[in-house]
Amino acid sequence: MRPTAAGVTRAVALAAALAAVGLLPWLSGRDPALTVLRARSAEQEPTEEALSAIRRDLGLEAGPLSLLGDWATGLLRGDLGTSWVSGTDxxxxxxxxxxxxxxxxxxxxxxxxxxxxxxxxxxxxxxxxxxxxxxxxxxxxxxxxxxxxxxxxxxxxxxxxxxxxxxxxxxxxxxxxxxxxxxxxxxxxxxxxxxxxxxxxxxxxxxxxxxxxxxxxxxxxxxxxxxxxxxxxxxxxxxxxxxxxxxxxxxxxxxxxxxxxxxxxxxxxxxxxxxxxxxxxxxxxxxxxxxxxxxxxxGPALRDAGLSLPPARPVRAHPAIPAALGALLLAAIGWGLFRDPYAVDTTARLAPPSWSNPMGTDGLGRDVLARLGHGAASTVGTAAAVCLLSLVVALALGFVPGIASGAADIANALPPVIVGILVAAAAGPGTGGAALAVALISWPPLAAHAAALVQEVRASTFLTAQRAIGAPPLWMLTRHVLPSVAAPVARHALLRLPGIALALASLGFLGLGAQPPDPEWGLLLDESRAYVERAPWAALAPAAALALLAGLAVSGAAYAQGRGGRRTTGRTVRKETAHAV
Missing domain, CATH: 1.10.3720.10 (MetI-like)
Structure with missing residues (x-):
């Protein structure tokens, strides 16, 4: 049986993921010998003699490709190597x-x-x-x-x-x-x-x-x-x-x-x-x-039949729900934007909520409300950039579904946190690395949506008529196919914005995203864990903001789905009426 395009792409994507893991010491841009020296003895001077001795000891002088081969050979033998820090298996x-x-x-x-x-x-x-x-x-x-x-x-x-x-x-x-x-x-x-x-x-x-x-x-x-x-x-x-x-x-x-x-x-x-x-x-x-x-x-009779479910009834949500959640979130952000998020007052450390600090202060005496408001730019703004990048990638891959589906299988097997760990190990923790990690695995749902729309538009009667009269393929692509696909996929990407923001916040919470003193919401929640028993308000503020963001994602998606279901029903009724006439 000849391999399909999806199978080949899946194999290539898996090999690329394994190669990225195997080449981590060189993708990091740091000297592995220096990392080992710091892990073994932070006080020892990084002289060339000491670094050369470590390279010889670990076999790092053989070059990345040779060591990648040795690492892969060790995997086949069940040998994962030796820890650089503890020296144990x-x-x-x-x-x-x-x-x-x-x-x-x-x-x-x-x-x-x-x-x-x-x-x-x-x-x-x-x-x-x-x-x-x-x-x-x-x-x-x-x-x-x-x-x-x-x-x-x-x-x-x-x-x-x-x-x-x-x-x-x-x-x-x-x-x-x-x-x-x-x-x-x-x-x-x-x-x-x-x-x-x-x-x-x-x-x-x-x-x-x-x-x-x-x-x-x-x-x-x-x-x-x-x-x-x-x-x-x-x-x-x-x-x-x-x-x-x-x-x-x-x-x-x-x-x-x-x-x-x-x-x-x-x-x-x-x-x-x-x-x-x-x-x-x-x-x-x-x-x-x-x-x-x-x-x-x-069972054997239906394995290749492409069995699918009948369409579920759209979930209904009143427009006031996402509007209220969005207004509450924007009010807190707007209020915090007028305050200084970096001003330190050590005399007011872990102060409870008051008129001067409506959400209290953190461990350094900084205003929690101010940091919450200014952190929206880091959390939601970065999520918007990731959404845009995912949209562009999805629209491009939507025209090659066979290739995209294989890569999507590997991307779906990698949660954002795992990719974030790899990116942080290679490029160091930061907002850019977190955005790249989320972007690498956020495109498959959008690409699948784009591929389905492309297939539907290409099979439409009006496009067949355009081909029959000799319309150029580029003209049909830019005038008919792409406009019909881009708008629905863009709305889909917009609905995924809160979820992407939550993924970025999770990386910040784990120390893989934004770094101090950036007031990113996930980082705020992580910083407050050290004194959560003494000052729970410092943790509740970013937690409430993230919960509102999750509620906005759910209610906004339900409202959009309900409107989409009503529009589809309306179009069906109009079509049936036209055929009856």
């Missing part, structure tokens, strides 16, 4: 961290399944309805924000559960909830929104008329719903690997995500290579298992 550290992370992910997956069942059961009982606003908000809230709030409320204020470590089952509860609730909200929403349309299909009425039990009909409906949604479930499981980095960091869980983040910050690149490979393998294996489960659910 990397494989035991990676295996230990992976074991902890798999346990956490299993507990989070259990939470996600239980929440999804709770959201889907009412729809099966009533035969109608949807997952509702709770599922949408649960799916939109990022794991690092939920983890911080859970630590603050359940761990610090109420003292119900331990807030750090990994010493028993009780230490797993809060991390599993923080990691599993967003996944469960998304799974429940996907299934619950698809079920009403399936339950209205003709076969359900026939089965009920034949006296088939409601339980059997419900299981058959779930079997009908699941196969087209299994790829989305695989992406949810991939998202757990990225969310685990933030959750493990918040709760000090010694998992593979926290290991990767610590290795990136200490420039222990061999350990980082092993940890990232483990996370990448988790994502790829999850995607392969999702494809296998889908094939088994479909």
């Amino acid at each position: 990397i494989l035991p550290s990676v295996a230990s961290g992976l074991q902890v992370s798999l346990g956490l992910m299993a507990a989070a997956l259990l939470v996600a399944v239980l929440l999804a069942v709770a959201l889907v059961t009412p729809v099966l009982v009533r035969g109608r309805g949807s997952a509702g606003a709770f599922a949408a908000m649960a799916a939109a809230v990022p794991e690092f924000l939920l983890a911080t709030v859970a630590l603050l409320v359940c761990g610090v204020w109420l003292g119900w559960l331990p807030t750090s470590g990994w010493q028993g089952p009780e230490y797993m509860v809060l991390p599993a909830l923080a990691l599993g609730v967003p996944a469960g909200g998304l799974l429940g929403r996907l299934v619950a929104d698809a079920l009403p349309a399936v339950l209205n299909e003709r076969w359900v009425e026939l089965w009920q008329g034949a006296g088939v039990s409601r339980t059997r009909v419900s299981f058959a409906a779930l079997r009908r719903v699941l196969p087209p949604l299994v790829p989305q479930f695989g992406m949810v499981a991939v998202g757990l690997t990225g969310g685990a980095v933030a959750v493990e960091t918040v709760f000090a869980v010694p998992g593979i995500g926290r290991t990767a983040l610590g290795a990136a910050k200490s420039q222990d690149l061999p350990l980082l290579q092993g940890a990232v490979l483990a996370l990448l393998a988790l994502g790829l294996v999850t995607g392969a298992l999702a494809a296998l489960v889908r094939r088994r659910l479909l």
Whole structure:
């Protein structure tokens, strides 16, 4: 069988990702010998003799391509190398961290399944309805924000559960909830929104008329719903690997995500290579298992049939909801813009909210409201630039769907946090690196949308007529195809703006994005964790801003989807009326 374009692109993208991991010591732009010297002894002078001795000891003088080959050969033997910092073998550290992370992910997956069942059961009982606003908000809230709030409320204020470590089952509860609730909200929403349309299909009425039990009909409906949604479930499981980095960091869980983040910050690149490979393998294996489960659910007769679900009814949202959330967020930002975010007053450190400081002050006495307002430019402004870049890439790749789909499979297996760790290891942490990391994996949904629209426009009757009269291909592209595709994809990109801003904030929270004293929202939340027990208001302000941003993403998307559904219905009615006349 000849390989398809998507298969070739998938193989090339995977090889490029592995090569990037293997070449981290040289992509970083730093002398690896200097990094090792600093890790072993911060006081030793970096003389040429000392650096040369380290290069000989590590074999760095062989050149990047030769060492890349040695690294790949070691992988085939199961040898991940030796840590630059501790001098120990990397494989035991990676295996230990992976074991902890798999346990956490299993507990989070259990939470996600239980929440999804709770959201889907009412729809099966009533035969109608949807997952509702709770599922949408649960799916939109990022794991690092939920983890911080859970630590603050359940761990610090109420003292119900331990807030750090990994010493028993009780230490797993809060991390599993923080990691599993967003996944469960998304799974429940996907299934619950698809079920009403399936339950209205003709076969359900026939089965009920034949006296088939409601339980059997419900299981058959779930079997009908699941196969087209299994790829989305695989992406949810991939998202757990990225969310685990933030959750493990918040709760000090010694998992593979926290290991990767610590290795990136200490420039222990061999350990980082092993940890990232483990996370990448988790994502790829999850995607392969999702494809296998889908094939088994479909059975041999339908595997190549391209089974799809009937269209779900659009989610309705009143325009006042996104308008109110946006107005509240803009009011806080505008109020903060008139204040100085960098003014330090050590006499007012960790001051509670007052008339002079409406949201209190941070550990250096800086006004939290001012930093929140000025941080919007770093958070939302950078997200707008990433949106624009993703839109341009998606429009270009939408015309070559075979090539784009293969690269998209690899991009979907890499959460933003993992790419952010790699970019930070290569270029150092910063706003530009975080933007690049999010841009590298944010284009696949837009490209898939653009490819579907391109195919639809190319198959239209009016374009066939243009070809028949001899219209030049470039003229048809610029006058018909591109204008018909660009506007809907641009609206899609705009709806993804809050989600991209949250991804950037998560990188800032982990120290991979904006650096102090930049008032970026994720960085503000991270800085406030050190004194969250004494001054919780410093953490609540950026947390509330990020929660409003998540709510704006959910309500704005629902309102746009509802308007799109009404416009589609209107066009269908007009077409049917015209045909009837």
